[in-house]
Amino acid sequence: MTQPVWTPPHPLSLEWKGDYLALLDQRRLPAEKVVLQITTAEEVREAIVHLAVRGAPAIGIAAVYGLYLGMRNFQDGEEDAFWQELPRLVDDLNAARPTAVNLSWALKRTAAKVETLRSRSVEELKAAILAEARAIHREDAEVCRRIGEYALTLLKDGMGILTHCNAGGLATAAYGTALAPMYLAHERGWKLKVYADETRPVLQGSRLTAFELQQAGLDVTLICDNMAGAVMKEGKVQVVIVGTDRVAANGDVANKIGTYSVAVLAKAHGIPFYVAAPTSSIDLGTPTGAEIPIEERAAEEITCGFGKATAPEGVQVYNPAFDVTPAEYVTAIITENGIVDPRDKEGLRRVVLHKQTIAEK
Template sequence: MQAIRWRQDALDLLDQTKLPQEEIWHTYQTAHDVAQAIRDMKVRGAPAIGTAGAFAVAVEANRLQGSNNLRAQLLQAVAHLRQARPTAVNLNWAMDRMEAVIAATDDDTKLAEALYAKALQIAQDDLRVNRAIGDAGAALFETGVRILTHCNTGSLATTGYGTALGVIRSLHANGQLTHVFADETRPYLQGARLTAYELLHEGIPFDIVTDSMAGHLMQQQMVDAVVVGADRIAKNGDTANKIGTYALAVLARYHGIPFYVAAPTSTIDLATTSGADIPIEQRSAREVTEIFGQSIAPVGATALHPAFDVTPGELVTGIITEFGVVRAPYEESLPALLKEEF
């Protein structure tokens, strides 16, 4: 399953706001339009928006070839893309790499080609990394495991395969998986709409559950582990992920269930000391009071919608990366991991 298709002059994105009822692709030829698509969650998931942002810069360079002030315009596009969604660090990570290409390429006539090559590398690396995360996560479990997951962390949220859902895919492929419980993930319903869509497509046994059912399932000993994704991991292991993740971590700790975060090293932000420093995106109240444009609340009702929450590192059993599983103390293990591998 694929959510991003690319070429040098355009980027095609599967509109995830229409899934699962409709599979609609949109074509984008400017960085500004891709930034808006990211903001509108037509493409979402930290690794996916990083990849989409990288190709947006490449597409913009192709469009602006031969124009005056090419580099200034591209840097402006990069800055605009950075602001599309503030919590996920992968977008900034990708923009840093595109800026490095702009700085390192002396010949303006070669910029578009160089930026496209870098975006392609980011996409290809993401797929390789996801498969490695899946294998590393699967190695944590014996057979017959029952996993609870949150939001959508699969092919739709990445270049392909997935992070937390990549672990589930690998478990299924190895014959280790018994069942998946997919949180619906209110208020945007990424679990009910997107994770269920992918699991059904893959033939993986699952049930959608409301977010409020998780505690009951754990109490009834129906869950062996929780595996979630991440949008940013601070130096101390504090993890920003889709709203509702923190509650799962607290419930898992109470019930003695391991709680794993699956994420590429590009999601680790050592410059952020703790979760207190992670910016939390505040989205429209209408996404809470409405579902697909249909009001579910009284006229005049107000609502809060922080898109993410932060799970303290002390509640995270382990962070599953492409280089293996990292455990506490994260202030030591995360810098050591990045230093060793990069």
């Protein structure tokens, strides 16, 4: 398949520059467009932990480049040391954020590929890691576009769409997952009206989604998280589309905290609630949403967000980064291989197992 042309009005979330990884520092948006030059695995890990790069597909891609950066100084003749370090580094990068399954998926895929080449030289093994990172990066752009094309079949020109968090080009290699149909609709001249929840406490909706959609010339309106029900009741929203960090085998969906509330509101108002998910986000090894590990982040994100105290010192804080929406609240899951009812376990398995890489096609 041909890689889609993607010319966003902002720097790409990440680019491989030959000897370093360029990461758009998403902590600095929208005020500043700062691109980090990442040269070590530890810098990649820190960028993932501290949200310089975020979004499930993007952190998976970044992690595999990080694996290459961490292994690239090994030389021929150091095979034993190479094979000792590789699994340790995979585990270290995988621990950076526990909820997004794309992170472990990308690292496991790469490690499995390298394992098939165990008899090769260290130089060949390093080249294989970099090649796999670039393949995953390239495939993600095509996967996102295909998700967008399937999602377009569920939309109509003039619709109002609500989205939560950021599942756009900034969270992926290109296009995004939940935002992909909005970009494709814009290319076709459709006039969609997008409502972006601010997404507390780190404000990915206001800092990132509103930023990238506005930069691309789409009609976007920012709302506070607690306005979602009101805009639904007012008839401004006809559909909700969100991304995901992990889908369990029973169709339960983990996504940015607040997604569950939006899903409940959508059901109460009779509004379809769609989840845009690459098949790499569907975890058939996790039976239900109850088994999805939920990352809990620092209290300061709530009590002192962006450097200003907004809560009394010493107050107790509960700050899970994600919540789980039960499958019964999800109208459909939109993947690059088609649209599936989340309660159809065999359907979920089918879209995952029928996945083919771009190279295989």
